[in-house]
Amino acid sequence: MSQIKAAILPGLVALGLAGAAMAEDKVQLEIGYMPILPDAQLFVALEEGWVDEAGIDPELVQFQNGPAMVQALLAGQLDIAYFGIGPAMVARGKGADIKVVASNIVEQISVVALGDLAPYFDSDPATAFARFAEAEGRKPVIATFPTGSVPETVLQYWLQNGLGVDPADLEIVYQGTAQVQQALLTGAVDGAAILEPVVSSVLARNPEARVVAAGGALFPDQPGAVLAVREGAIADHREAIVRLVAAHVRATELLRDDPATATEAVAKYVGGGRLDPAIVQAAIERSHDGFVADPNRITAGTKAMHDFQEAQGTLKQAVDLDALFDLGLYGDAAGN
Numbered sequence: 649m650s651q652i653k654a655a656i657l658p659g660l661v662a663l664g665l666a667g668a669a670m671a672e673d674k675v676q677l678e679i680g681y682m683p684i685l686p687d688a689q690l691f692v693a694l695e696e697g698w699v700d701e702a703g704i705d706p707e708l709v710q711f712q713n714g715p716a717m718v719q720a721l722l723a724g725q726l727d728i729a730y731f732g733i734g735p736a737m738v739a740r741g742k743g744a745d746i747k748v749v750a751s752n753i754v755e756q757i758s759v760v761a762l763g764d765l766a767p768y769f770d771s772d773p774a775t776a777f778a779r780f781a782e783a784e785g786r787k788p789v790i791a792t793f794p795t796g797s798v799p800e801t802v803l804q805y806w807l808q809n810g811l812g813v814d815p816a817d818l819e820i821v822y823q824g825t826a827q828v829q830q831a832l833l834t835g836a837v838d839g840a841a842i843l844e845p846v847v848s849s850v851l852a853r854n855p856e857a858r859v860v861a862a863g864g865a866l867f868p869d870q871p872g873a874v875l876a877v878r879e880g881a882i883a884d885h886r887e888a889i890v891r892l893v894a895a896h897v898r899a900t901e902l903l904r905d906d907p908a909t910a911t912e913a914v915a916k917y918v919g920g921g922r923l924d925p926a927i928v929q930a931a932i933e934r935s936h937d938g939f940v941a942d943p944n945r946i947t948a949g950t951k952a953m954h955d956f957q958e959a960q961g962t963l964k965q966a967v968d969l970d971a972l973f974d975l976g977l978y979g980d981a982a983g984n
């Protein structure tokens with residue numbers, strides 16, 4: 649066992665994973681997730697046995713995008729969801745009784761441009777799309793997740809506030825994770841606003857592909873994927889959820905400090921388990937600074953994203969952000 653895997657984070661002994669040994673019966677909870685790197689804490693916690701130690705018997709449900717998870721939550725499905733903060737706000741605004749209890753990752757989105765488009769970003773990125781359209785006689789085609797998702801929101805924010813570009817000057821196509829990757833690898837699009845491991849996979853397979861903007865350059869301090877739990881599950885199984893958050897914190901540290909060990913767990917889930925582990929490890933290492941578990945870190949960024957989505961009209965109902973977050977569970981898990 650590595651030193652990282654053996655270490656116990658401060659404050660976790662009393663209320664964290666060590667407390668799992670005291671759990672009498674495991675509680676079965678339905679957990680929704682997407683096969684993407686921003687949900688990596690779940691994969692690490694599952695494979696390291698920390699979800700089991702938390703006293704949770706997980707029933708896993710895979711989705712291809714966040715809006716589909718919103719529909720599942722509104723239909724009364726899922727006890728726990730690992731998905732984007734954008735869909736989390738949409739779900740809460742439409743009446744889903746969820747609480748964000750931990751952050752997964754921040755500044756997770758990258759814009760990847762393929763060979764025909766990428767050179768236009770070598771000078772004056774603000775006019776890159778327009779110069780491409782003039783030269784090629786068509787709008788650039790950019791893929792991203794569905795409207796209201798974090799990648800789509802970040803793309804819109806970057807176009808309007810970063811580049812001063814009218815989104816109507818692009819042809820934006822909305823797809824799930826696997827479809828975006830396939831579109832990039834086959835050249836069906838000119839680029840994408842997407843997240844890991846798609847970014848590392850495309851860069852590894854297409855030497856002409858390039859990241860032309862990423863992270864804070866797109867949307868400063870952007871919140872990304874989060875761990876959300878139904879209020880009912882918190883009320884009925886609070887100690888198990890505290891232990892799950894403790895496992896989440898521990899998984900975050902492993903991802904940051906020992907990517908080689910984390911890779912084996914993450915590779916079983918991302919990309920349907922078919923990706924080269926070297927690509928998965930590259931994606932983990934590229935995301936090192938983004939792995940953040942503390943939900944306090946994303947409250948301000950969530951407010952900025954909320955206000956932008958509301959102005960865009962993609963967030964139909966204003967959301968009480970104080971009601972969206974339960975910061976106490978993280979505090980209990982970390983011993984604060």
